Amino acid sequence: MNTPAESGASGRLARLCILALIVVTVLSAMAGFLWLPSVQADFAARGLWDSICRAAGVSRDWGSAGGASQAPAVATNVILLPAMVRPAASDVVGRGATLALNCSMCHGAQGMSRSDAPNLAGQYPEVIAKQLNDYKTGKRSNAIMGALAHGLSERQIAELSAYYAALPKARTAPTSYDEALPALVRVGDPMRNIAPCIACHGGVDQKLGAPWLEGMPRHYLSEQLNNFKSGARHNDGEQQMRNMARSMTATEIDQVAVFYSRKSGASPD
Amino acid sequence: MFHAKRLVLAHFWVAFIAFFAAILLGEWQMFMRSPLHAWINNPEHYYRSVTAHGTVMAYVLPTLVAMGFGYAITELTLKRPLIGLRWAWAGFWLVIAGTLMASVTMGVGKASVLYTFYPPMLASAFYYVGIVLVVVGSWIWVALMSINLHRWRRDNRGATVPLAMYGNLAGAYLWAWTSVGAAVEILVLILPASLGLTDTINAGLARVLFSWTLHAIVYFWLMPAYIVFYTMFPAAIGSRLYSDTMGRVAFALFLVFSMPIGIHHLFADPQVGAGFKFMHAAMTAMVSIPTLLTVFTIVASAEIVGRLRGGTGLFGWVRALPWGNPMMLAVTFAFIMLGFGGAGGLINMSYQLNESIHNTQWVTGHFHLIFGGAIVIMYFMAAYELWPNLRNCLPLSPALIKTQLSLWFGGMLILTMPWHLVGLLGAPRRMAYYDYTHPALQSQAITVTISTVGGLILVVAAALFLYILASARRTPAPVPPYAFSRAAHPHARTPAVLNEFRLWIAMMIALTVVNYGYPIYQLAMTPQAYVPVVPIGAR
Numbered sequence: 048m049n050t051p052a053e054s055g056a057s058g059r060l061a062r063l064c065i066l067a068l069i070v071v072t073v074l075s076a077m078a079g080f081l082w083l084p085s086v087q088a089d090f091a092a093r094g095l096w097d098s099i100c101r102a103a104g105v106s107r108d109w110g111s112a113g114g115a116s117q118a119p120a121v122a123t124n125v126i127l128l129p130a131m132v133r134p135a136a137s138d139v140v141g142r143g144a145t146l147a148l149n150c151s152m153c154h155g156a157q158g159m160s161r162s163d164a165p166n167l168a169g170q171y172p173e174v175i176a177k178q179l180n181d182y183k184t185g186k187r188s189n190a191i192m193g194a195l196a197h198g199l200s201e202r203q204i205a206e207l208s209a210y211y212a213a214l215p216k217a218r219t220a221p222t223s224y225d226e227a228l229p230a231l232v233r234v235g236d237p238m239r240n241i242a243p244c245i246a247c248h249g250g251v252d253q254k255l256g257a258p259w260l261e262g263m264p265r266h267y268l269s270e271q272l273n274n275f276k277s278g279a280r281h282n283d284g285e286q287q288m289r290n291m292a293r294s295m296t297a298t299e300i301d302q303v304a305v306f307y308s309r310k311s312g313a314s315p316d
Numbered sequence: 317m318f319h320a321k322r323l324v325l326a327h328f329w330v331a332f333i334a335f336f337a338a339i340l341l342g343e344w345q346m347f348m349r350s351p352l353h354a355w356i357n358n359p360e361h362y363y364r365s366v367t368a369h370g371t372v373m374a375y376v377l378p379t380l381v382a383m384g385f386g387y388a389i390t391e392l393t394l395k396r397p398l399i400g401l402r403w404a405w406a407g408f409w410l411v412i413a414g415t416l417m418a419s420v421t422m423g424v425g426k427a428s429v430l431y432t433f434y435p436p437m438l439a440s441a442f443y444y445v446g447i448v449l450v451v452v453g454s455w456i457w458v459a460l461m462s463i464n465l466h467r468w469r470r471d472n473r474g475a476t477v478p479l480a481m482y483g484n485l486a487g488a489y490l491w492a493w494t495s496v497g498a499a500v501e502i503l504v505l506i507l508p509a510s511l512g513l514t515d516t517i518n519a520g521l522a523r524v525l526f527s528w529t530l531h532a533i534v535y536f537w538l539m540p541a542y543i544v545f546y547t548m549f550p551a552a553i554g555s556r557l558y559s560d561t562m563g564r565v566a567f568a569l570f571l572v573f574s575m576p577i578g579i580h581h582l583f584a585d586p587q588v589g590a591g592f593k594f595m596h597a598a599m600t601a602m603v604s605i606p607t608l609l610t611v612f613t614i615v616a617s618a619e620i621v622g623r624l625r626g627g628t629g630l631f632g633w634v635r636a637l638p639w640g641n642p643m644m645l646a647v648t649f650a651f652i653m654l655g656f657g658g659a660g661g662l663i664n665m666s667y668q669l670n671e672s673i674h675n676t677q678w679v680t681g682h683f684h685l686i687f688g689g690a691i692v693i694m695y696f697m698a699a700y701e702l703w704p705n706l707r708n709c710l711p712l713s714p715a716l717i718k719t720q721l722s723l724w725f726g727g728m729l730i731l732t733m734p735w736h737l738v739g740l741l742g743a744p745r746r747m748a749y750y751d752y753t754h755p756a757l758q759s760q761a762i763t764v765t766i767s768t769v770g771g772l773i774l775v776v777a778a779a780l781f782l783y784i785l786a787s788a789r790r791t792p793a794p795v796p797p798y799a800f801s802r803a804a805h806p807h808a809r810t811p812a813v814l815n816e817f818r819l820w821i822a823m824m825i826a827l828t829v830v831n832y833g834y835p836i837y838q839l840a841m842t843p844q845a846y847v848p849v850v851p852i853g854a855r
Contacts, residue, residue: 054812056811057811057812057813060811060813061813061819064813064819064823065819065823068572068823068826068827071598071599071602072595072827072830075594075595075598075599076591076595076830078594078598079590079591079592079593079594079595079598080591083590083591083594084590084591090590099591101589101590102589102590102591102592102594103589103591103592103834103838104587104588104589104590104591104592104835104838105589105838126848127848128515128516128848129512129515129848129849129851129854130515225357226357233357234355234359234749236751237747237749237750237751238751238754238756238757243359246359249855251358251359251360252360252852252853252855253854253855254850255848255850255851
């Protein structure tokens with residue numbers, strides 16, 4: 048057992064430790080919240096309390112710091128959620144089939160296009176829903192699709208998505224790993240920040256909102272890539288396609304378009 | 317030892333076999349992204365492997381080693397049978413079940429989220445449940461360590477807790493508190509999203525909660541190594557520990573300062589305020605104090621034996637040290653790696669310097685040098701030292717051990733020094749392939765090849781480690797129980813605060829509240845912080 052004298056010494060040591068910790072904490076807090084912000088113009092611009100709040104990471108006033116507040120420019124109003132992928136009931140699919148009669152002129156009776164319009168059969172539901180919403184809100188522009196999507200309700204968009212998702216996919220051979228795939232499709236180009244197509248469009252992973260591409264019309268694919276490249280199409284939420292396409296050459300765009308367009312049920316190679 | 321031998325052996329064997337499997341994966345990764353091999357055809361396989369390598373090395377290996385070592389220390393230092401042997405086995409099987417569950421999920425490609433599993437990336441729920449089981453299994457160990465010490469204190473009122481046990485408990489309490497961050501992250505944020513109950517996740521909050529665990533976990537890995545420094549090294553080289561009190565101070569300081577500093581992993585994260593980043597950087601600097609105290613005390617302990625062996629003068633005692641002793645070699649190697657790694661760590665924790673190496677290969681080099689190097693080499697020594705007791709075998713071959721240690725040390729330096737260099741040049745970490753034909757990268761290609769060779773040496777060293785353990789020759793004669801180091805002044809009074817944990821745990825929790833309270837509260841109250849989840853391998 049410790050003697051009273053030892054207990055007293057131990058108590059003093061404990062108090063000293065606590066005091067030292069408080070001093071260290073207060074000093075580092077003063078440096079982090081008062082001293083360092085005071086030498087940064089943007090922190091110190093609006094007084095002491097504001098600079099402390101900024102150093103603490105309070106987010107409320109940050110948006111208006113630059114002057115006139117304006118809504119940030121967003122590429123799309125659609126937030127892609129896993130809920131959009133859940134299978135729909137058969138009556139929803141049936142109503143979608145009726146609505147889809149409006150679409151068959153370009154996209155084919157069974158969602159398989161004979162023109163340069165994209166095939167929709169078997170397309171992922173969130174892809175159709177996102178594009179229709181973007182046409183409706185003007186985030187993606189096309190004279191025909193804008194007019195057609197303008198009158199669609201949220202419910203009708205969901206029904207159309209469910210219908211096309213329920214149709215059998217056009218592709219017979221989904222892209223999978225193969226040494227023979229074109230380099231950009233397979234491994235991308237890391238030094239130009241081009242990710243491989245199959246990282247999102249199926250093969251390695253199939254990301255939410257990324258369409259499957261196999262069997263799409265070649266002209267449609269190259270046109271979209273060129274539109275992303277020029278910025279004419281800009282409804283990719285994270286700019287992911289604009290960033291990929293920007294540094295692709297015309298030849299590379301053509302190669303990728305040819306690769307995906309050939310992987311159709313009609314000409315499997 | 318009494319009846320924990322099989323328990324300790326089970327922990328060590330599983331830990332070291334998993335370690336060997338993970339090291340093979342590591343070398344495969346190194347080879348695949350080196351210029352020696354064409355670009356990997358399926359990068360997903362690479363990330364699957366990175367996830368498995370990290371999960372085993374970061375969670376399974378250190379947890380099992382700390383648990384097994386802790387049980388051994390309890391029986392050896394308290395000199396009585398472990399209380400709660402059945403619970404200990406239950407904890408072990410929970411860790412095994414969790415490891416298998418996570419491994420299968422990773423193996424089928426449903427969890428290629430890397431071992432840091434940062435949201436909004438989401439793996440299959442089985443992966444996270446596996447991790448939770450590993451952690452819950454280790455919590456049983458924490459409780460058992462605490463109960464054993466409590467009962468021993470009750471039966472030995474006023475006695476000083478042996479230093480090894482003190483360090484062991486410091487590690488256990490540290491782990492109990494630090495694992496809370498990731499546990500809350502998984503249970504409150506990740507699992508509901510992974511099970512499909514929610515479609516969005518507060519990614520910023522998840523990262524802050526993970527940082528709560530992410531840095532202090534390093535000190536949980538480190539504790540067994542420091543216990544070896546303080547309580548095995550002096551005895552092994554025929555010396556005494558220079559200061560028992562200094563060991564306690566170091567363990568107590570680790571308990572206080574290793575916890576509330578994790579935001580230095582989030583210097584590039586916009587959701588955390590600059591003031592808190594600075595505070596965490598300052599507190600990170602405080603952790604260098606127990607490390608430097610340890611280096612001083614351990615070197616002083618070596619100096620005792622150097623002078624007893626006839627060494628004189630300022631440095632003459634260094635030459636007189638027992639250099640043929642495996643432990644002497646191991647601690648020297650560990651200190652060299654700790655020195656390089658620690659110097660690199662000071663750069664990582666500095667708010668501004670971090671900018672130049674954040675998320676580069678430098679970081680990988682840093683933690684391989686500290687953990688894979690300085691710490692794991694001490695795990696080897698803990699196993700080597702305890703093996704005669706655990707297996708009732710003759711002492712292991714010093715020549716083989718020294719070869720193994722040298723291979724590990726050399727391999728680790730050859731692996732990590734080029735990583736530091738290319739990190740400074742800007743090479744990002746966690747890439748499945750690099751375009752070495754590009755003129756900007758061509759000159760770095762050779763460094764990656766050098767690292768691959770280093771990795772191969774590590775594979776050989778790890779295989780030799782398993783061979784040395786497996787080939788131990790059993791002896792019918794009883795092996796005396798392992799004796800930990802004695803202090804140079806064994807009868808010195810230990811201050812009461814350094815014989816218990818209440819004060820240090822209170823300081824640890826208080827500092828955590830100060831350093832993490834507001835960032836967590838603020839992010840939890842920010843609805844815009846919720847973002848859609850990105851399931852990996854779901855389609």
